[in-house]
Amino acid sequence: MKRSVLLLGCTGSIGTQTVDVIRYHADRFSVVGLSCKSDVETLYAQANELRPRYVAVETPLDPGRLPQGTEIFTGADAAERLAKASDADVTVLAISGYAALRPLLAAIKHGKRIAIANKESLVCGGRLVDAALALYGAELLPIDSEQSAIFQALQNGRRNEVKSLILTASGGPFFRKTRGELKNVSLADALNHPTWKMGRKITLDSATLFNKGLEIIEASRLFHFDAEHISVLIHPQSIVHSMVEYRDGTVMANMSKPDMRLPIQYALTYPERTESPCEPLKLDLTHPLEFYPADPERFHAIRMAYDALRADGIMPTVYNGANERAAEAYFAGRIGFIDIEDCVDAALNAIENRPADTIETIAAADKAARYAVDRFLAGRKQ
Numbered sequence: 001m002k003r004s005v006l007l008l009g010c011t012g013s014i015g016t017q018t019v020d021v022i023r024y025h026a027d028r029f030s031v032v033g034l035s036c037k038s039d040v041e042t043l044y045a046q047a048n049e050l051r052p053r054y055v056a057v058e059t060p061l062d063p064g065r066l067p068q069g070t071e072i073f074t075g076a077d078a079a080e081r082l083a084k085a086s087d088a089d090v091t092v093l094a095i096s097g098y099a100a101l102r103p104l105l106a107a108i109k110h111g112k113r114i115a116i117a118n119k120e121s122l123v124c125g126g127r128l129v130d131a132a133l134a135l136y137g138a139e140l141l142p143i144d145s146e147q148s149a150i151f152q153a154l155q156n157g158r159r160n161e162v163k164s165l166i167l168t169a170s171g172g173p174f175f176r177k178t179r180g181e182l183k184n185v186s187l188a189d190a191l192n193h194p195t196w197k198m199g200r201k202i203t204l205d206s207a208t209l210f211n212k213g214l215e216i217i218e219a220s221r222l223f224h225f226d227a228e229h230i231s232v233l234i235h236p237q238s239i240v241h242s243m244v245e246y247r248d249g250t251v252m253a254n255m256s257k258p259d260m261r262l263p264i265q266y267a268l269t270y271p272e273r274t275e276s277p278c279e280p281l282k283l284d285l286t287h288p289l290e291f292y293p294a295d296p297e298r299f300h301a302i303r304m305a306y307d308a309l310r311a312d313g314i315m316p317t318v319y320n321g322a323n324e325r326a327a328e329a330y331f332a333g334r335i336g337f338i339d340i341e342d343c344v345d346a347a348l349n350a351i352e353n354r355p356a357d358t359i360e361t362i363a364a365a366d367k368a369a370r371y372a373v374d375r376f377l378a379g380r381k382q
């Protein structure tokens, strides 16, 4: 029997690559629902090809362009209501940003598999997500390439045999630049990632290293290791997607060409492995693999992520919300590249920590972080 898939965030980079994987394995998977924010043209095309029972979109759409009988959700909470209504075998969570938290909590209640590409919901949701997973018996499988690599490498030993999780980072386009040189980088430079083709926000986060900061916290949420057991290595080639070091000194690394369809497929087919549409990796000596330390004193986004993770409570939410707000300001041309760090630093300093035990507390912390960034930027103008 085919497994039914609900795809939340169907028109973005992960969403469209998930559709690719489903197309390649049309004999294994069917799509029961699609959601997106506002790209209705892509949604119409996907819906007419995949014939889902449901679609959800935040903006208005033309029902006449969807297959007859499609059930439609619209409005700001459309994805969350779709996640509640659908009882798919697998929910792929590919919505970007903090906005994925409520749909994630809704999907968990079905007690099925969630293949998660969104890291912000884990960073902010923390124990709330853990408690819901335990209560409803849902299974969470990572799509983020680093977390998928760690998930796979962890299958080679017992938990108490693990010494550390080693996240790799490409370093983004500016890895070799000095802080002085970073002052003048353009938006086009920041969006020119050397190894991965991704959405705009995550590409910026890769350049600022906030993506790696979020992944440090994400790894802690997914695998339940503390800050002292998670490290980062810069690996510009993006061939080794992450590693697990065991107590005997063995390091298990996960390697492939950088192609998100591979971790997407594994999260869908796990525990099975099967043929994929991805190009196989051919290792040869003309393409050396390099590794460099990621100095937290140079990469402030990484240092602040460790601080937020150690503080826990609402601080990871503040870290994320401030970064989302600063990224918006950067895309709008209101601040420079290097200012993003200062915005997040200001928010982390302005907001007092408290336990993140309800969705309301987390939502308030997210809002406060964005407001703190706005106040910081307004204060700086004077």
Ligand code: MG
Pocket (backbone or CB within 6 Å): 144, 145, 146, 147, 215
């Ligand atoms: Mg990643």
